[in-house]
Amino acid sequence: MPASSFISIQDVSKHFGSIVAVDDIDVEINRGEFFALLGPSGCGKTTLLRMLAGFEIPTRGEIFIDGEQMSGVAPYRRPVNMVFQNYAIFPHLNVFQNIAFGLRKDRLAGDELKTRVNNALSLIKMKEFGERKPEELSGGQRQRVALARALVKNPKVLLLDEPLGALDKSLREQMQLELRQLQKIVGVTFVFVTHDQEEALTMSDRIAVMSAGKVLEVGSPDDLYERPQTRFVAEFLGTMNVFDGSVHARDGDSYIVDTRDLGRIRAGVGAQEFSDGEKISVALRPENLKIVNSQTSEDIDGSVSGVMSNTAYFGNSAQVYVTLDGSEQALVVSIQNQDGAASNVAHGSRDITIGWSRSSVLLLKDA
Amino acid sequence: MSGPPGKFNIGWLRGYTVVYLIFIYLPILLLPIFSFNDGIYVAFPMSGFTFQWWAEMVSQPGMHKALWNSIAVAVPVSLISTILGMMGAKALTSYPLYGARALTGMFTLPLVTPFLILGIALLITFKNYGINLSLFTVGVGHVLICVPFSLFVLLSRLESFDRSLEEAALDLGETPWIVFWRVTFPINMPGIVASLLLTFTISFDEFLLAFFLTGDASTLPIFIWSQLRFPVKLPSVLALGSAILVVTVFIVVVAELLRRKGSTRSTGKVI
Ligand SMILES: Nc1ncnc2c1ncn2[C@@H]1O[C@H](COP(=O)(O)OP(=O)(O)O)[C@@H](O)[C@H]1O
Numbered sequence: 221m222p223a224s225s226f227i228s229i230q231d232v233s234k235h236f237g238s239i240v241a242v243d244d245i246d247v248e249i250n251r252g253e254f255f256a257l258l259g260p261s262g263c264g265k266t267t268l269l270r271m272l273a274g275f276e277i278p279t280r281g282e283i284f285i286d287g288e289q290m291s292g293v294a295p296y297r298r299p300v301n302m303v304f305q306n307y308a309i310f311p312h313l314n315v316f317q318n319i320a321f322g323l324r325k326d327r328l329a330g331d332e333l334k335t336r337v338n339n340a341l342s343l344i345k346m347k348e349f350g351e352r353k354p355e356e357l358s359g360g361q362r363q364r365v366a367l368a369r370a371l372v373k374n375p376k377v378l379l380l381d382e383p384l385g386a387l388d389k390s391l392r393e394q395m396q397l398e399l400r401q402l403q404k405i406v407g408v409t410f411v412f413v414t415h416d417q418e419e420a421l422t423m424s425d426r427i428a429v430m431s432a433g434k435v436l437e438v439g440s441p442d443d444l445y446e447r448p449q450t451r452f453v454a455e456f457l458g459t460m461n462v463f464d465g466s467v468h469a470r471d472g473d474s475y476i477v478d479t480r481d482l483g484r485i486r487a488g489v490g491a492q493e494f495s496d497g498e499k500i501s502v503a504l505r506p507e508n509l510k511i512v513n514s515q516t517s518e519d520i521d522g523s524v525s526g527v528m529s530n531t532a533y534f535g536n537s538a539q540v541y542v543t544l545d546g547s548e549q550a551l552v553v554s555i556q557n558q559d560g561a562a563s564n565v566a567h568g569s570r571d572i573t574i575g576w577s578r579s580s581v582l583l584l585k586d587a
Numbered sequence: 588m589s590g591p592p593g594k595f596n597i598g599w600l601r602g603y604t605v606v607y608l609i610f611i612y613l614p615i616l617l618l619p620i621f622s623f624n625d626g627i628y629v630a631f632p633m634s635g636f637t638f639q640w641w642a643e644m645v646s647q648p649g650m651h652k653a654l655w656n657s658i659a660v661a662v663p664v665s666l667i668s669t670i671l672g673m674m675g676a677k678a679l680t681s682y683p684l685y686g687a688r689a690l691t692g693m694f695t696l697p698l699v700t701p702f703l704i705l706g707i708a709l710l711i712t713f714k715n716y717g718i719n720l721s722l723f724t725v726g727v728g729h730v731l732i733c734v735p736f737s738l739f740v741l742l743s744r745l746e747s748f749d750r751s752l753e754e755a756a757l758d759l760g761e762t763p764w765i766v767f768w769r770v771t772f773p774i775n776m777p778g779i780v781a782s783l784l785l786t787f788t789i790s791f792d793e794f795l796l797a798f799f800l801t802g803d804a805s806t807l808p809i810f811i812w813s814q815l816r817f818p819v820k821l822p823s824v825l826a827l828g829s830a831i832l833v834v835t836v837f838i839v840v841v842a843e844l845l846r847r848k849g850s851t852r853s854t855g856k857v858i
């Protein structure tokens with residue numbers, strides 16, 4: 221089946237002996253997209269990326285890149301380039317030679333080669349570093365050289381395997397921005413592997429969330445964060461309060477759901493349909509929960525009471541941990557720290573009531 | 588009451604080490620010393636200093652031929668064994684080969700087989716197939732014993748070699764053959780040179796196989812052995828032996844330094 225999208229991954233599986241590393245994945249990636257493969261370690265992200273690069277051969281399924289079928293196409297003939305997890309900078313070559321490595325086949329004149337490499341060097345802001353040997357570079361600089369070495373080939377797709385994983389936190393955050401900007405400048409399709417949900421949320425146009433060799437959901441960061449369809453995605457992206465429940469009935473534009481921990485509650489109807497009696501998960505984001513008191517004016521469609529067990533400050537916000545009455549379940553509430561709100565809560569009564577609006581209650585399949 | 592447990596042992600160990608080192612190096616040191624002794628007997632007291640034996644050694648008619656024969660065998664042997672060793676090491680480190688351990692064990696077998704047996708076995712084989720004994724048959728025997736050495740030097744290199752460097756080169760558009768020459772070969776150069784030097788010295792020094800497999804043309808060790816039958820030739824043999832000793836030690840030290848330098852540097856990992 222020929223593909224309509226730029227990269228089309230169709231029913232792809234990869235087995236290593238008895239290990240199923242990638243399990244029947246279907247993903248479509250658009251031209252010029254910054255696309256993230258997100259999932260915990262060992263879920264098959266690298267294996268999928270290596271199949272795009274041609275280093276692993278799918279056990280089943282087909283991959284198309286820009287309309288061309290990739291099966292049987294060797295890595296050195298694919299229109300993709302890769303930034304390796306450890307960068308794989310050639311230790312016997314200097315920075316200039318590393319970046320020029322892939323241009324040998326293009327048989328450029330000496331001047332043109334120099335121009336191409338120097339352009340790449342200025343793209344990564346390392347103009348003065350051409351003569352340096354790899355061992356004289358910092359982790360961040362190696363990462364950029366790996367990036368330039370791949371981009372100078374003008375690939376249709378750039379594959380990046382946890383490229384920021386080896387960097388320390390502040391450098392990583394800076395590189396996240398730079399990488400995103402770079403992608404906008406060059407316009408190349410990026411397929412980016414990470415296990416860091418924050419990184420995926422801040423950088424990507426779309427994200428595929430993977431678990432145990434499968435892609436669970438594909439969507440934009442706000443789609444996946446605000447409207448997850450599965451419990452795994454809801455819990456993997458950010459903090460989430462999740463409870464077991466079952467659908468009692470549908471009542472107009474809301475479902476009535478029974479839960480052990482929250483009692484009978486109402487939830488707005490979202491994209492998914494549920495049948496009466498279906499076992500589901502009920503999810504509430506900490507930032508959508510409010511502490512209810514006499515001054516609370518917002519719409520509250522449901523509430524639960526409990527005892528505050530702990531508070532954690534993050535400066536502009538605070539997280540309040542509540543042990544629910546009648547069950548030992550914990551609930552996390554995030555509050556904005558305006559006019560010392562966090563401090564007031566922390567020093568107020570330990571018995572509190574938590575409320576929420578109907579539209580913020582998420583119902584998820586696979587309880 | 589007992590003293591510190593380590594002290595006593597360490598004292599003994601030190602003594603043992605000194606005796607052991609003397610045992611190894613004294614006989615070897617006698618070689619160069621007596622090559623300058625003005626007399627044909629290897630016995631103290633020495634009778635005076637002379638260059639006579641070195642001069643005699645250099646002008647020895649058969650020596651040049653034998654030296655040339657040895658080099659003519661050792662150079663191709665070192666090249667061929669290093670190529671074969673490289674191919675084996677590459678295969679063993681590149682793919683998850685079924686039975687790789689057993690295979691590595693098999694490769695080492697020629698090392699533990701007594702050369703006497705190996706020499707006789709090869710001799711019989713060559714005779715059976717009507718192959719005349721010559722420097723060529725010596726070379727074949729030497730390749731057989733040199734490949735395991737080369738394999739081990741290169742295995743230890745390639746095991747610390749980051750394979751993602753080869754993948755990166757493939758990814759950048761080079762075919763496997765070019766990847767070998769642009770990445771694998773230069774990065775593992777120290778190991779390759781070490782293997783060449785090591786196998787060269789092994790072949791150059793080897794006596795037993797050469798003794799069985801050589802025809803009329805003798806290699807240097809065989810020439811030396813034949814000279815020992817004449818007592819007057821002994822001092823010039825000592826001079827020749829000293830010369831070989833110096834060159835061999837030099838080559839082996841260089842090879843070992845290269846091997847070590849190679850395995851700490853240029854693995855491509857972040858240091
Ligand atoms: N070459 C291989 N041989 C055997 N198992 C492998 C191989 N590569 C990956 N795996 C297994 O496949 C699974 C997925 O691995 P990987 O794709 O590296 O995950 P991730 O990149 O998401 O951490 C893991 O269980 C891993 O052990």
Ligand SMILES: [Mg+2]
Pocket residue numbers: 262265266267
């Ligand atoms: Mg990985």
